[in-house]
Amino acid sequence: MVKIDATWPHSHYKYIIQYSGLNLSLIFCWKGYPMQTKVQVIFYSMFGHIYKMAEEIVKGVQLVSDVEVEIFRVPELVPDTILEKSGAKAAQEAFSHIPIATVDHLADADAIIFGTPTRYGNMCAQMRNFLDQTGGLWMKNALAGKVGSVFASTGTQHGGQETTITSFHTTLFHLGLIVVGVPYAEAGLTNMNEITGGTPYGATTLAGAKGDRQPSENELTIARYQGKHVADITKALKLGRESMQQMKKPLDY
Numbered sequence: 665m666v667k668i669d670a671t672w673p674h675s676h677y678k679y680i681i682q683y684s685g686l687n688l689s690l691i692f693c694w695k696g697y698p699m700q701t702k703v704q705v706i707f708y709s710m711f712g713h714i715y716k717m718a719e720e721i722v723k724g725v726q727l728v729s730d731v732e733v734e735i736f737r738v739p740e741l742v743p744d745t746i747l748e749k750s751g752a753k754a755a756q757e758a759f760s761h762i763p764i765a766t767v768d769h770l771a772d773a774d775a776i777i778f779g780t781p782t783r784y785g786n787m788c789a790q791m792r793n794f795l796d797q798t799g800g801l802w803m804k805n806a807l808a809g810k811v812g813s814v815f816a817s818t819g820t821q822h823g824g825q826e827t828t829i830t831s832f833h834t835t836l837f838h839l840g841l842i843v844v845g846v847p848y849a850e851a852g853l854t855n856m857n858e859i860t861g862g863t864p865y866g867a868t869t870l871a872g873a874k875g876d877r878q879p880s881e882n883e884l885t886i887a888r889y890q891g892k893h894v895a896d897i898t899k900a901l902k903l904g905r906e907s908m909q910q911m912k913k914p915l916d917y
């Protein structure tokens with residue numbers, strides 16, 4: 665008869681084989697596969713720059729084994745007539761296939777990477793509106809202990825890249841997320857050969873005052889690094905917690 669001992673950590677299985685005729689029992693251990701680490705990328709984009717960065721973040725996450733990534737966009741709030749006038753309607757067609765984010769879904773993630781264009785040095789209203797629906801999750805500490813990270817886009821070089829990201833971090837801290845940025849191990853952060861986005865707080869791009877500049881190779885590289893970095897850290901955290909058998913309640917450190 666084979667019995668599985670369920671008291672062991674769920675990344676390991678203990679099989680007990682009993683041969684009752686000889687009254688013999690044999691015990692051996694089996695290292696099982698760890699649970700998948702789940703990363704969500706959640707963005708808003710009006711003219712496509714943040715969407716392009718989000719795609720690169722996803723590619724970076726995909727470089728890490730045993731990590732799955734999902735991408736969502738937050739709902740639009742601007743009336744159709746204004747979107748059409750500004751050209752945003754046409755630009756948003758390129759990512760209309762991306763599913764709409766819901767706040768309840770956030771609880772399924774181990775890490776959430778948020779992308780927002782700058783609005784007067786802050787996150788956009790669409791993202792703010794989305795985050796303002798997380799009160800129920802906050803009450804339950806449902807996001808506490810997860811990893812959070814932010815990337816951004818501005819029109820101009822000094823238009824608020826850092827303030828957009830670091831002011832976004834304040835909300836993540838309130839929700840209990842562990843905030844991760846981009847270390848200077850990514851050499852693109854020190855690139856002085858061109859005008860470029862990229863901050864230690866998170867990847868950024870410069871859209872240009874008229875939105876006609878596209879994310880550069882340097883900026884896309886930093887975005888991929890951020891995705892991989894968040895995935896690496898989250899996976900390590902998850903495996904560590906699993907081995908401590910504290911998966912179910914991340915707050916019980």
Ligand SMILES: Cc1cc2nc3c(=O)[nH]c(=O)nc-3n(C[C@H](O)[C@H](O)[C@H](O)COP(=O)(O)O)c2cc1C
Nearest residue numbers: 709710711712713714781784785817818819820823
């Ligand atoms: C209402 C509004 C406010 C903006 N505020 C800023 C700003 O403070 N600094 C800046 O550099 N760009 C600003 N921009 C430009 C956007 O940040 C830019 O269009 C965006 O980063 C492009 O990203 P997207 O294509 O993903 O929408 C603003 C744009 C709008 C519509």
